[in-house]
Structures are given as structure tokens and as C-alpha cells.
Amino acid sequence: MHLKEITLTHFKNYDIQKLEAGPFLNCLTGLNGMGKTNLLDAIYYLCMCKSNFNLDRDTRQFGKEFFRVEGHFVRKNKDEKIVCKVIPGKKKVFEANDVAYKKLSEHIGLFPVVMIRPGDTSLALEGSEDRRRFLDNTLCQLDVIYLNHLITYNKILKQRNIYLKSIPYGSRPNEQLLKTYDLQLLEPAKYIQVRRREGLEELRPIFNQYYARISGGAEQVDCQYQSKVDENFEAQLEAVRMKDLQLRRTTVGIHKDDLIFKLNDYNLKKTGSQGQLKSYILSIKLAQYEYIRQHKEVKPILLLDDIFDKLDANRVRQLLELLLENDFGQIFLTDTHESRTTEIADSLERDYKKFHVEKGRIEEK
Amino acid sequence: MNFSSKLIEEAVQSFASLPGIGKKSALRIILHLLNQDTNLTEQFCDPILKMRRHIKTCKECHNLSDAETCEICINIHRDKSLICVVENIRDLMAIEDTGQYRGRYHVLGGVISPIEGVGPQDLNIETLEGRIAKGDVKEVIMAISPTIEGETTIFYISKKIKEKNIRVSTIARGVSFGGELEYADEVTLGRSIVARVPYKTNQ
Numbered sequence: 001m002h003l004k005e006i007t008l009t010h011f012k013n014y015d016i017q018k019l020e021a022g023p024f025l026n027c028l029t030g031l032n033g034m035g036k037t038n039l040l041d042a043i044y045y046l047c048m049c050k051s052n053f054n055l056d057r058d059t060r061q062f063g064k065e066f067f068r069v070e071g072h073f074v075r076k077n078k079d080e081k082i083v084c085k086v087i088p089g090k091k092k093v094f095e096a097n098d099v100a101y102k103k104l105s106e107h108i109g110l111f112p113v114v115m116i117r118p119g120d121t122s123l124a125l126e127g128s129e130d131r132r133r134f135l136d137n138t139l140c141q142l143d144v145i146y147l148n149h150l151i152t153y154n155k156i157l158k159q160r161n162i163y164l165k166s167i168p169y170g171s172r173p174n175e176q177l178l179k180t181y182d183l184q185l186l187e188p189a190k191y192i193q194v195r196r197r198e199g200l201e202e203l204r205p206i207f208n209q210y211y212a213r214i215s216g217g218a219e220q221v222d223c224q225y226q227s228k229v230d231e232n233f234e235a236q237l238e239a240v241r242m243k244d245l246q247l248r249r250t251t252v253g254i255h256k257d258d259l260i261f262k263l264n265d266y267n268l269k270k271t272g273s274q275g276q277l278k279s280y281i282l283s284i285k286l287a288q289y290e291y292i293r294q295h296k297e298v299k300p301i302l303l304l305d306d307i308f309d310k311l312d313a314n315r316v317r318q319l320l321e322l323l324l325e326n327d328f329g330q331i332f333l334t335d336t337h338e339s340r341t342t343e344i345a346d347s348l349e350r351d352y353k354k355f356h357v358e359k360g361r362i363e364e365k
Numbered sequence: 366m367n368f369s370s371k372l373i374e375e376a377v378q379s380f381a382s383l384p385g386i387g388k389k390s391a392l393r394i395i396l397h398l399l400n401q402d403t404n405l406t407e408q409f410c411d412p413i414l415k416m417r418r419h420i421k422t423c424k425e426c427h428n429l430s431d432a433e434t435c436e437i438c439i440n441i442h443r444d445k446s447l448i449c450v451v452e453n454i455r456d457l458m459a460i461e462d463t464g465q466y467r468g469r470y471h472v473l474g475g476v477i478s479p480i481e482g483v484g485p486q487d488l489n490i491e492t493l494e495g496r497i498a499k500g501d502v503k504e505v506i507m508a509i510s511p512t513i514e515g516e517t518t519i520f521y522i523s524k525k526i527k528e529k530n531i532r533v534s535t536i537a538r539g540v541s542f543g544g545e546l547e548y549a550d551e552v553t554l555g556r557s558i559v560a561r562v563p564y565k566t567n568q
């Protein structure tokens with residue numbers, strides 16, 4: 001699968017811009033703040049129905065009413081036209097070949113995508129939310145049932161929490177209602193947990209391989225799924241009832257799941273060096289890519305944002321060689337240094353396309 | 366739009382505040398009324414005022430009604446043992462239009478959704494329990510939209526009335542409701558009420 005052509009209208013700093021991409025490597029170079037990342041985000045948007053960075057209202061170009069992205073993909077030898085039209089605050093419209101989807105969830109996973117960006121270190125450094133999002137992003141692209149269960153779970157959880165917050169101090173809660181929410185949570189929680197556990201079991205060995213390759217096998221790494229939800233989630237919810245009422249939120253559930261990142265049996269965040277951290281995160285993102293690829297009939301699009309920020313030129317070349325060797329499909333890569341990128345891309349001896357980005361304008365070189 | 370008359374402007378604005386009527390149509394209506402006799406305008410306005418002043422809510426089922434009890438609830442030919450629970454009056458009307466249902470109704474007035482500030486106590490659930498307590502009811506049909514909030518509501522009510530030993534059913538899923546009940550076409554809706562399924566909770 002690959003993206004042939006993309007047209008952005010009022011998307012961040014792009015007014016109207018068309019780009020014709022090559023099926024393999026596409027390099028976007030330009031100075032800081034010119035719109036390289038924004039273009040990657042537009043591609044991500046077409047695949048995932050949302051920005052990887054912003055809310056819709058910050059994705060629309062300043063002062064404009066709407067934004068639109070049109071993409072022409074080739075998927076299983078068929079042309080597919082995907083259009084999204086977004087007026088922030090209104091219902092988002094996504095169309096495949098001029099027919100609007102009833103639900104956005106029907107689109108997710110058809111055009112798999114993985115973005116690797118400097119901000120990914122938050123996976124190790126920030127709270128568990130980022131790690132859950134990483135897992136969910138992976139699994140949602142593979143399994144629409146997972147996506148639907150996740151949406152359901154989150155909606156029920158939100159209602160339950162708002163109910164807990166709305167109980168006036170000193171008055172008795174409606175136990176029947178809480179019980180109703182508990183029971184509604186059971187099925188989606190079960191499914192989500194099983195899929196997360198399985199998913200991580202499959203991701204782990206791939207991740208280990210990549211880390212060994214990138215780091216030269218210097219350290220032992222591991223990544224574990226952690227969930228406090230057990231066989232009897234219903235009883236657990238009941239057991240924390242008093243606590244939930246006091247704290248006015250749901251304190252147990254798969255919305256508390258986490259991933260434990262380990263380096264030589266220690267917590268990565270506490271003991272890892274800068275370089276180890278970078279290699280760790282890059283490996284886990286590549287593992288995400290590979291895991292999705294293994295389960296899909298089409299190869300995901302890989303978006304590599306500021307990859308040089310993470311690795312020296314030598315490592316980047318190794319990485320690209322690896323990706324291209326394995327016939328990894330279409331790649332978009334951004335860099336501030338044109339010469340550096342050109343040098344590496346030339347050395348790969350493969351067809352590639354080069355674009356120059358300047359103040360929201362893109363030119364093919 | 367520029368009006369030479371304040372009176373006309375206000376009247377246009379009144380009409381234009383109604384759903385589905387823009388300023389242009391509003392002006393057309395006003396000009397039409399002006400072309401007619403004064404008493405025709407009075408005849409037009411009177412029923413609306415009268416309706417608004419005298420309309421009641423049925424004390425049994427919360428349907429709209431001219432009297433204390435609505436036409437459906439006083440009709441002895443309608444099966445007392447069957448209550449169809451709906452979210453609102455428009456859903457009730459949609460089901461009535463199918464002509465396939467001969468039981469009675471209960472209008473909840475919404476679904477449980479704390480996000481919208483609607484809790485069980487804001488809905489007509491207690492009166493439903495009251496009707497059931499009288500002992501005539503054998504079956505309750507939940508004709509509530511298949512959203513998460515709808516599910517919560519069905520779940521909650523069926524737990525509440527569980528001990529009463531009456532049948533609880535839902536209108537058949539898999540039938541396309543077209544989002545909301547009121548948009549479902551008459552045939553589909555009618556059929557789904559006839560082919561309702563017993564409601565099972567995992568409890």
C-alpha cells in the first residue's frame with residue numbers, strides 16, 4: 001500500500017498544497033518551522049482520522065473555517081480516494097471513494113500508519129496514559145472489535161465518573177446505577193485486557209530483536225504488560241466502592257493498565273542513559289511497525305519525523321537499509337539538513353523522491 | 366432583511382424562531398396572513414394558544430393528553446398487561462403510527478446520562494414502578510435507542526423491576542433504527558415490536 005498523492009487545504013501552515021509521493025522513500029527537507037512535521041501529520045490524519053499532535057481546532061489553519069485533506073492511495077492494487085473534511089466543532093466527514101463513512105471506526109486500520117517522532121520519549125518519561133495510547137493505537141489498527149470495545153469502555157467510564165462527581169456530599173449514592181455501570185464495563189474490559197496481553201506477548205520478541213540490533217546487544221531489555229484487573233473485575237469494582245465514592249472516580253479498571261519498560265532488570269526511566277532511552281524507544285516503535293505489518297495484508301506507511309534527532313547519520317543509514325531491504329513499504333522522512341539526507345538516500349541506491357519545504361510550500365527537487 | 370414595519374419584523378422573527386422555518390418562509394407566511402381577513406389570523410392563532418394552555422401530561426404514562434389520562438390509557442381495548450417504555454413522545458408517536466402495537470406506553474422523558482445532567486431521578490422511572498406494583502402488568506417492552514446510555518437505562522430499569530416477576534423484552538436488535546427510533550420506517554419498527562426478544566442481563 002502507498003500514498004500516491006495528497007492535497008492539503010487549510011491544514012496547519014498549508015494553504016493549498018499538493019504533493020505527489022513516490023512508492024518507496026520520500027525525503028522532506030527544510031528549515032525549522034517550515035511545515036515538514038505538519039505534512040506527516042496530514043498523512044497520519046488521513047489514516048487515523050485524527051492528528052497525532054493537536055485537536056482539530058488547532059489543526060485548521062489560523063483564521064480559516066475548515067480544513068480538508070485528500071489522499072489517493074494504492075491499496076491491494078486498487079486506487080482509493082480518501083477525503084476528510086473537518087469543521088472543528090461539527091461532525092467530521094470522512095469519505096472513501098466519494099462515499100461517506102457512517103462511523104469513523106470503519107476507516108481505522110484500512111490504511112495502517114506508524115509515526116516515529118522525537119516526542120516519543122514521553123513513552124518512557126511520562127505517565128501511563130502515553131503507554132496505553134501506544135498499545136491502543138497499535139491494537140485499534142489491527143482489530144476493529146478492540147476499537148469498538150475501547151470506545152464503549154471509555155464512554156461508560158466517563159458516565160460513571162461524572163456520576164460519581166455529581167453525587168452531592170453527604171447524600172447516598174444510587175447503588176443500582178453504579179452496579180449497572182459496573183456490569184456494563186465487564187465485557188469490554190475483558191476483551192481489551194486479553195488483546196493487550198496477547199499483543200504485548202507478540203510485540204516483545206520483535207522488540208528484543210530490534211534493540212539487540214540497534215544497540216549491538218549490549219543490554220538486556222524487556223517490556224511487560226501490567227494490569228491490576230483480575231478474573232473477577234465485578235468484585236474488584238465493588239471492593240473499591242468506598243474509595244471510588246471518596247475520590248469521586250473509578251479507581252480500578254483497564255484504564256489503569258501500564259507497560260513496564262525494563263533495562264537490565266531495572267526501570268528504564270530511572271536508570272537508562274540518554275542513548276539507551278533513544279534506542280529503546282526507537283526499537284519499540286519499530287516493533288510496533290513490524291507487528292502491525294505482520295498482521296495486515298498491507299504494509300503500513302512509516303512516518304519518520306526528525307529521525308536524525310535520535311540517531312547519528314550512520315545509524316540512520318543502517319536503519320533505512322534495514323527497512324528497505326525488508327521491503328518495508330512506503331516511508332516519509334523529514335530532516336533539516338538537505339545534504340545529509342541526500343547523501344544517505346543516494347547511498348541506498350533505490351528510487352527516492354526529494355522535496356523541499358519552505359513556509360507551507362512544498363517543491364519536488 | 367429590511368422591514369419598514371416593526372410589527373412585521375417581530376412577527377417574522379416569531380415564525381423564524383420555529384424549527385425548520387427561515388426568515389424568508391416566515392415573511393411569506395406573514396404576507397399570506399395579511400392578505401386574508403383579520404379573523405382568519407385569529408382562527409389560526411387560537412388553537413395554538415388553547416393547545417398550549419390546556420395540554421396536559423397523562424398521569425399514567427406521561428403521554429400528551431387533553432385530560433388527566435390520555436386516550437391510550439383510557440382505551441379499554443388496549444392491553445393493560447403490556448407496557449412499552451419509550452424515551453419521548455416522538456418515539457411513542459412513531460410506534461403508534463405502525464398500527465401494530467395494542468398495548469400501553471410509558472414515556473421516560475430521556476435516558477440516563479450523567480454527562481447531560483440526567484440521572485434516574487430525573488426520569489419517569491418511579492411512576493413506572495408504581496404502575497407495575499399495581500399488578501396488572503405482565504410484560505415491559507424496552508423500545509429505547511441502542512446507544513450506551515440507552516443500554517444503561519434498560520439495564521437499570523430491568524434491575525429495578527426484576528423482583529416483580531414480569532417479562533422484560535427489547536425490540537429486536539439488528540433492525541436498523543436509522544439512529545433514533547423516530548426515524549425508523551414504519552414497517553421495520555412495527556415488525557421489530559412484534560418480533561421483540563426477551564432481555565437478558567448477565568445477572
Ligand SMILES: Nc1ncnc2c1ncn2[C@@H]1O[C@H](COP(=O)(O)OP(=O)(O)OP(=O)(O)O)[C@@H](O)[C@H]1O
Nearest residue numbers: 012013032033034035036037038058059060061062
Ligand atoms: N493551525 C495552524 N495554522 C497555521 N500555521 C500553523 C498552525 N499550526 C502550526 N502552524 C505553523 O506551522 C509551523 C510548524 O510547522 P512544522 O511543525 O511542520 O515545522 P517543521 O518543518 O517540522 O519544523 P522543525 O524542523 O522545527 O520540526 C509553525 O510555524 C507554526 O506556526
Ligand SMILES: [Mg+2]
Nearest residue numbers: 036037305306
Ligand atoms: Mg518538525
Ligand SMILES: [Zn+2]
Nearest residue numbers: 423426435438
Ligand atoms: Zn396515558
